[in-house]
Amino acid sequence: MxxxxxxxxxxxxxxxxxxxxxxxxxxxxxxxxxxxxxxxxxxxxxxxxxxxxxxxxPAGSGTAPGGAVVYWHVDDAGAALERLLSLGAKEYEPLMERGPGFVTASVVDPFGNVLGVMYNQHYLDVLEARR
Structure with a gap:
């Protein structure tokens, strides 16, 4: 589906x-x-x-950060977090290792949206398999 x-x-x-x-x-x-x-x-x-x-x-939509976090793959989660913070985003969730090959962080952009970044080895494996 x-x-x-x-x-x-x-x-x-x-x-x-x-x-x-x-x-x-x-x-x-x-x-x-x-x-x-x-x-x-x-x-x-x-x-x-x-x-x-x-x-x-939509009517009734919240304006505060929250709900689902979408994580975008990045090659270096720490560097991505630093870049986001340097552009004025605020830390939502600190850099965290979630297990071997999985590191996440998230910020609130200057417009109130949660933006997640993640180094995800599985993403790279799937990308490589498609080549």
Whole structure:
């Protein structure tokens, strides 16, 4: 039934500022934009990160960080955490080794969204097997 991650959506109060912040973090500009929405493609599988004006959020949506944490694979979780913090994100969960080959951390971006980073050996194994 579930075939893969297509888009991770973050609600933001200031779309222009969020686009600039994520463009700086990711080193790319959004590949798709329309009023109230900007989308980046990133990573080995070109997954999508969408920034959506909070006015489009479903009724009753919370504004505080919480809920599910989506972890994006990174080659160095410690360096990724340092970079995020240097750009103004706030630590949500510190760098933690979860077992051999699995290291995680998460931050709250300047727009109130939780962004997880993870060194995940399994991700690399799957990527290598597909080559």
């Amino acid at each position: 579930l075939r893969g991650l297509t888009t991770v959506s973050f609600w933001v109060d200031d779309l222009a500022a969020a686009k600039d912040w994520y463009a700086e973090l990711l080193g790319v500009e959004p590949y798709f934009e329309r009023p109230g929405y900007a989308e980046f493609r990133l990573g080995d599988y070109q997954h999508e990160l969408g920034l959506i004006d909070r006015s489009y959020a």
